[in-house]
Amino acid sequence: xxxxxxxxxxxxxxxxxxxxxxxxxxxxxxxxxxxxxxxxxxxxxxxxxxxxxxxxxxxxxxxxxxxxxxxxxxxxxxxxxxxxxxxxxxxxxxxxxxxxxxxxxxxxxxxxxxxxxxxxxxxxxxxxxxxxxxxxxxxxxxxxxxxxxxxxxxxxxxxxxxxxxxxxxxxxxxxxxxxxxxxxxxxxxxxxxxxxxxxxxxxxxxxxxxxxxxxxxxxxxxxxxxxxxxxxxxxxxxxxxxxxxxxxxxxxxxxxxxxxxxxxxxxxxxxxxxxxxxxxxxxxxxxxxxxxxxxxxxxxxxxxxxxxxxxxxxxxxxxxxxxxxxxxxxxxxxxxxxxxxxxxxxxxxxxxxxxxxxxxxxxxxxxxxxxxxxxxxxxxxxxxxxxxxxxxxxxxxxxxxxxxxxxxxxxxxxxxxxxxxxxxxxxxxxxxxxxxxxxxxxxxxxxxxxxxxxxxxxxxxxxxxxxxxxxxxxxxxxxxxxxxxxxxxxxxxxxxxxxxxxxxxxxxxxxxxxxxxxxxxxxxxxxxxxxxxxxxxxxxxxxxxxxxxxxxxxxxxxxxxxxxxxxxxxxxxxxxxxxxxxxxxxxxxxxxxxxxxxxxxxxxxxxxxxxxxxxxxxxxxxxxxxxxxx
Amino acid sequence: xxxxxxxxxxxxxxxxxxxxxxxxxxxxxxxxxxxxxxxxxxxxxxxxxxxxxxxxxxxxxxxxxxxxxxxxxxxxxxxxxxxxxxxxxxxxxxxxxxxxxxxxxxxxxxxxxxxxxxxxxxxxxxxxxxxxxxxxxxxxxxxxxxxxxxxxxxxxxxxxxxxxxxxxxxxxxxxxxxxxxxxxxxxxxxxxxxxxxxx
Numbered sequence: 001x002x003x004x005x006x007x008x009x010x011x012x013x014x015x016x017x018x019x020x021x022x023x024x025x026x027x028x029x030x031x032x033x034x035x036x037x038x039x040x041x042x043x044x045x046x047x048x049x050x051x052x053x054x055x056x057x058x059x060x061x062x063x064x065x066x067x068x069x070x071x072x073x074x075x076x077x078x079x080x081x082x083x084x085x086x087x088x089x090x091x092x093x094x095x096x097x098x099x100x101x102x103x104x105x106x107x108x109x110x111x112x113x114x115x116x117x118x119x120x121x122x123x124x125x126x127x128x129x130x131x132x133x134x135x136x137x138x139x140x141x142x143x144x145x146x147x148x149x150x151x152x153x154x155x156x157x158x159x160x161x162x163x164x165x166x167x168x169x170x171x172x173x174x175x176x177x178x179x180x181x182x183x184x185x186x187x188x189x190x191x192x193x194x195x196x197x198x199x200x201x202x203x204x205x206x207x208x209x210x211x212x213x214x215x216x217x218x219x220x221x222x223x224x225x226x227x228x229x230x231x232x233x234x235x236x237x238x239x240x241x242x243x244x245x246x247x248x249x250x251x252x253x254x255x256x257x258x259x260x261x262x263x264x265x266x267x268x269x270x271x272x273x274x275x276x277x278x279x280x281x282x283x284x285x286x287x288x289x290x291x292x293x294x295x296x297x298x299x300x301x302x303x304x305x306x307x308x309x310x311x312x313x314x315x316x317x318x319x320x321x322x323x324x325x326x327x328x329x330x331x332x333x334x335x336x337x338x339x340x341x342x343x344x345x346x347x348x349x350x351x352x353x354x355x356x357x358x359x360x361x362x363x364x365x366x367x368x369x370x371x372x373x374x375x376x377x378x379x380x381x382x383x384x385x386x387x388x389x390x391x392x393x394x395x396x397x398x399x400x401x402x403x404x405x406x407x408x409x410x411x412x413x414x415x416x417x418x419x420x421x422x423x424x425x426x427x428x429x430x431x432x433x434x435x436x437x438x439x440x441x442x443x444x445x446x447x448x449x450x451x452x453x454x455x456x457x458x459x460x461x462x463x464x465x466x467x468x469x470x471x472x473x474x475x476x477x478x479x480x481x482x483x484x485x486x487x488x489x490x491x492x493x494x495x496x497x498x499x500x501x502x503x504x505x506x507x508x509x510x511x512x513x514x515x516x517x518x519x520x521x522x523x524x525x526x527x528x529x530x531x532x533x534x535x536x537x538x539x540x541x542x543x544x545x546x547x548x549x550x551x552x553x554x555x556x557x558x559x560x561x562x563x564x565x566x567x568x569x570x571x572x573x574x575x576x577x578x579x580x581x582x583x584x585x586x587x588x589x590x591x592x593x594x595x596x597x598x599x600x601x602x603x604x605x606x607x608x609x610x611x612x613x614x615x616x617x618x619x620x621x622x623x624x625x626x627x628x629x630x
Numbered sequence: 631x632x633x634x635x636x637x638x639x640x641x642x643x644x645x646x647x648x649x650x651x652x653x654x655x656x657x658x659x660x661x662x663x664x665x666x667x668x669x670x671x672x673x674x675x676x677x678x679x680x681x682x683x684x685x686x687x688x689x690x691x692x693x694x695x696x697x698x699x700x701x702x703x704x705x706x707x708x709x710x711x712x713x714x715x716x717x718x719x720x721x722x723x724x725x726x727x728x729x730x731x732x733x734x735x736x737x738x739x740x741x742x743x744x745x746x747x748x749x750x751x752x753x754x755x756x757x758x759x760x761x762x763x764x765x766x767x768x769x770x771x772x773x774x775x776x777x778x779x780x781x782x783x784x785x786x787x788x789x790x791x792x793x794x795x796x797x798x799x800x801x802x803x804x805x806x807x808x809x810x811x812x813x814x815x816x817x818x819x820x821x822x823x824x825x826x827x828x829x
Contacts, residue, residue, distance in 0.1 A: 520697055546694045592701065593775055626706045627697055 075099020225310025286346030531582030552587030703774025
């Protein structure tokens with residue numbers, strides 16, 4: 001009997017071991033296809049937020065499958081989501097119909113992504129948007145930030161999301177709108193660095209501005225760990241050229257990394273220092289010492305990236321074949337010893353040799369560096385169309401991989417935090433050329449997913465993107481918990497109506513307010529009487545509480561079509577320009593009787609008497625009451 | 631016969647009757663254990679829509695189900711329509727109290743009376759539930775967008791209705807009630823196995 005039991009146990013153990021061995025073998029020997037395959041109905045491990053460049057949007061992908069999940073409209077009206085069509089989002093866009101979104105920045109707590117918000121800049125209009133990751137919707141657009149001309153070094157949040165930043169890429173005379181001869185560039189043009197405070201609720205307000213020399217302030221990154229409290233900015237054009245920059249701004253051997261002590265800058269503002277420019281207090285380093293220092297850095301550096309430990313500041317001189325690594329410790333020691341080479345516009349300039357830690361010969365056209373949390377850095381090489389992997393301890397290049405083609409930014413999984421996960425790297429290419437099916441002269445951009453888990457980088461997947469991602473950030477999906485609907489009980493919109501009894505049309509003078517409800521599959525009211533010339537505000541509340549039952553509200557022959565999510569109220573303005581019949585309908589396929597979800601606006605000629613209050617018929621009120629629990 | 635009814639229980643039998651009383655507790659008032667559950671699955675509802683019927687209310691995806699039901703003209707399901715919810719908890723409590731009394735005063739007739747009343751109550755409630763189901767499937771609004779043949783949702787078990795697969799099952803509440811009910815025959819069986827005392 002005992003022998004029989006022992007035999008059975010041994011058999012089970014052997015089976016378990018065998019299946020385990022097979023499992024391991026399958027994983028290590030699995031192909032790239034298997035590594036990106038996510039079974040139908042299953043979820044990706046990561047969200048990737050790709051900036052949409054001049055599309056003014058953010059593109060959301062799932063990794064490792066590289067499936068495009070959705071777009072988040074930010075700086076551009078987008079009819080698919082009704083963004084920029086309802087009054088609230090229209091107001092937030094501030095009259096602009098385009099933006100150039102470059103750098104997504106996930107909110108952080110203790111130097112790690114916390115999944116609350118995504119910030120992104122609109123470079124040409126010096127604006128920063130905040131997307132709430134509870135609903136993947138743009139909730140705030142701050143700016144145009146005064147005195148900032150082209151916010152490219154932006155937003156790059158600090159480790160506890162205390163600040164986001166902006167800096168002028170194209171220096172101009174300040175305040176913006178000041179006239180000067182362009183030839184008086186060196187005398188009259190100014191760079192500006194702005195620190196934008198983020199409240200615990202996410203609201204942005206201007207913290208401080210610093211007057212900088214008229215260089216082209218390019219990119220930035222937040223210090224972390226030991227370098228917490230500092231923000232690092234690169235610049236080119238320390239030559240102060242105002243024309244033919246291609247040549248004239250490429251002459252100096254050294255440009256700079258500016259190190260900004262944002263705590264000191266904020267304190268100076270709080271102490272009342274600074275002069276008013278463009279309606280805001282601006283600090284002049286000549287008068288307020290200790291807020292900013294310049295570190296010489298070779299050859300028009302582009303990206304500046306602080307490593308996960310916060311000790312190293314990696315700047316990529318795009319016209320040389322090296323990444324320049326500065327040491328934060330050495331920077332602090334040199335500042336403490338006041339070892340300055342000179343001053344530029346009141347800003348102390350440190351000596352290159354005093355701060356330099358290493359020069360890493362990565363290859364041609366280095367632009368940006370990301371990290372894997374395992375002691376390695378990855379630098380994109382625009383000219384070589386490659387990524388170089390190098391060591392943060394030996395400063396040696398360990399591996400290179402081809403990408404297709406002319407890579408700009410790259411982005412590692414949780415790569416801009418203190419704890420990168422070191423699993424995936426996304427290459428974001430400027431050109432795709434022959435990589436995908438030909439769609440004519442306007443090519444898609446290219447992206448490659450690269451596996452970082454092995455000793456060598458491995459190309460897993462190659463996929464096109466709509467123009468034009470610059471930077472991206474990748475966050476573990478487990479950190480996000482978006483809502484599937486808006487709870488009606490929490491809808492406090494002043495124009496919300498939650499029962500058919502409250503649904504009505506109210507006119508005062510020529511302003512008409514339509515308090516409307518949408519529920520499968522009708523609008524209440526669905527016949528509306530107005531007079532030509534009326535300014536009509538449709539306040540539509542979607543009473544659905546079931547996931548994915550969005551109702552649209554589109555008015556024929558107009559620029560009006562909004563999308564209302566379950567539990568949400570939105571307001572849209574429409575003017576009755578001419579007498580006649582104007583149909584409206586649900587523009588988002590909602591249910592089996594979606595086609596029937598329509599209504600009419602009867603526009604009477606001017607001077608016609610129309611009731612001051614129109615209410616739905618009692619039978620309709622009763623029908624709706626049967627659908628909605630009160 | 632009269633002497634049997636007037637008789638008393640032994641300790642083990644009394645304990646079982648107390649158990650029957652206690653078992654009824656969690657089903658009483660609070661919506662803790664549902665007495666019946668219904669789940670509806672459709673291609674676009676892989677997660678299912680769920681109804682849970684308690685002694686005193688209905689919970690679950692009522693709003694979603696009502697909204698879908700309006701396509702076929704089914705009455706809105708609302709807890710307020712059910713008079714049963716106003717007396718079911720009280721009656722269940724009464725049966726619990728009767729069982730407890732029967733054990734405490736130790737009178738066989740009281741226990742048998744309680745058990746018979748409980749049995750009658752269960753039969754009534756089942757037929758009442760069946761009547762409601764019939765009502766929902768037959769009293770359809772003639773103006774409904776989708777005209778269905780009158781139907782009766784399953785009292786227990788599985789049925790396919792339009793694009794929904796409906797599974798109707800007794801909840802843990804009913805299982806407990808059933809267990810309490812079964813303790814009647816169990817006590818009777820124990821008595822007869824050990825021989826009735828002529829006390």
